[in-house]
Amino acid sequence: MTQEAVRMTRQGKERLEEQLQYLKTTRREQISEYMGKAIEDGDLRESAAYDEARMQQSENEAKIAEIEAQLERAQIMNDDEIDTSAVGVGATVVVEDAGGKQRTLEIVGSFEVDVLKGKISDTSPMGQALLGKQAGEQAVWAGPKGDVTFKVISVEYR
Numbered sequence: 001m002t003q004e005a006v007r008m009t010r011q012g013k014e015r016l017e018e019q020l021q022y023l024k025t026t027r028r029e030q031i032s033e034y035m036g037k038a039i040e041d042g043d044l045r046e047s048a049a050y051d052e053a054r055m056q057q058s059e060n061e062a063k064i065a066e067i068e069a070q071l072e073r074a075q076i077m078n079d080d081e082i083d084t085s086a087v088g089v090g091a092t093v094v095v096e097d098a099g100g101k102q103r104t105l106e107i108v109g110s111f112e113v114d115v116l117k118g119k120i121s122d123t124s125p126m127g128q129a130l131l132g133k134q135a136g137e138q139a140v141w142a143g144p145k146g147d148v149t150f151k152v153i154s155v156e157y158r
Contacts, residue, residue: 003111010108016067028060080100086155092105096153107122125141134152135154137151
């Protein structure tokens with residue numbers, strides 16, 4: 001079974017690697033200490049603290065496996081492969097809506113999304129509408145209240 005590549009920025013990959021390192025070291029240690037204290041308290045059959053520690057351990061290991069799988073499939077474009085005149089993963093894009101309001105967005109891989117910081121996924125409807133567009137072109141995507149049109153003001157890679 002072939003798994004699809006996970007597109008991400010170089011910075012996104014570095015953040016994932018840092019998070020993985022934290023989960024494998026610091027977080028595992030914290031959970032181990034918590035579990036040790038729960039074991040010291042006695043009867044594990046009725047220990048809510050022990051059950052909680054086991055659940056945290058399970059969630060942590062699942063997150064580690066998820067991040068490792070993403071990193072194995074990571075696809076980062078080399079700078080010389082990127083058409084810097086068009087919107088792609090890693091681009092910072094200034095768009096303007098029909099009312100003249102401008103927004104700055106960064107196109108990122110799906111795990112890097114942070115809408116409050118203007119980071120949208122390349123697989124989101126808006127992200128897909130922007131992919132390949134150049135400054136001066138319009139992008140249309142189906143929003144919750146109907147079609148939304150944006151004009152691309154600028155495309156920049158950092």
